[in-house]
Amino acid sequence: MRYGARNQLIGKVRGIKKGKLMSQVDVMLDAGGLASSVMTIDSLKDLKLKKGDSVRVVVKAVNVLLVKEG
Amino acid sequence: MRYGARNQLIGKVRGIKKGKLMSQVDVMLDAGGLASSVMTIDSLKDLKLKKGDSVRVVVKAVNVLLVKEG
């Protein structure tokens, strides 16, 4: 399985919040740090995610913003 | 300074590649792992980035895709 995206990190689901239409999944990255994904409830059901599940976090580089502080 | 995005990681610039219009900045995350950002050359100049600079990596949660493998 290969993905056309520069950013790929592995983590474990730490929490899932559900709205009526959308859901938010918080992931503890194996490398350290946290990531969050917002998806539809429909997609959440397709993924059959539950706390502790291992997931791949994928982000295309064009959607990454860099900020230089100070 | 506060950002309206769930995903924020700190890292150091490891490499910069330049095309005619676009550039790609690879960042070694302090927590471990790599991130990449694609931006215009114009934005790269605004950031005045160079290798070793500390940057904040910002991604809105809606642009994070989760994949469940296996």
Next chain:
Amino acid sequence: MRYGARNQLIGKVRGIKKGKLMSQVDVMLDAGGLASSVMTIDSLKDLKLKKGDSVRVVVKAVNVLLVKEG
């Protein structure tokens, strides 16, 4: 503070709507015109936004669609 994004406009928060998970912030741009941002309630809390607050509206150029009408 420098951002790796071509589109940056300054404005003031005109209204905030909250769902269970997501929120919508409407901004009156200083240059004229309106902008809207959708973010998680979690991010809204981080920003501690209230009506009248000054904010920077940031959009990467890859996420801007141009339409030529007529």
Next chain:
Amino acid sequence: MRYGARNQLIGKVRGIKKGKLMSQVDVMLDAGGLASSVMTIDSLKDLKLKKGDSVRVVVKAVNVLLVKEG
């Protein structure tokens, strides 16, 4: 013609830069301020854009990041 996006501003093309694959179009907004869009050269050709053309700038609210400074 109606678009499913919260952010819609009208402007005039001020400049076009072309790379091999991608292009960058800078737009002077009628309300004031500048906007930039990155698209493929293929899409630029479809639009048949030239300097001075009137365009609609469309951005979905989920792709708008708010930053609160100071």
Next chain:
Amino acid sequence: MRYGARNQLIGKVRGIKKGKLMSQVDVMLDAGGLASSVMTIDSLKDLKLKKGDSVRVVVKAVNVLLVKEG
């Protein structure tokens, strides 16, 4: 009417789900297959969409992820 995006498919609205803030519109593509769009309730109202309406589905190529399986 010309759009600065590589991906444009025509379809008919098959269903609309509404949350408090966000909505999800499922579209049956004329070419076959399904597409879904998430937008604000405000944008849904602007579109005045109802089941059976013909819509153009527009996606910028930078937001398309390719996966090679197997």
Next chain:
Amino acid sequence: MRYGARNQLIGKVRGIKKGKLMSQVDVMLDAGGLASSVMTIDSLKDLKLKKGDSVRVVVKAVNVLLVKEG
């Protein structure tokens, strides 16, 4: 393998264009119609794509814009 995205279509690579940093992959969808993805050359190499390869086209619903014409 499960993806947290509403839009998933299967197709075959019809053509690949390469810039210095970015690449554009055009895909003929099995259901009919065309899709295009822009990714970094680095990601293209990871995918090891060549003409005729079968790929999954994945787009999150938040990045889908609907337009109602006429």
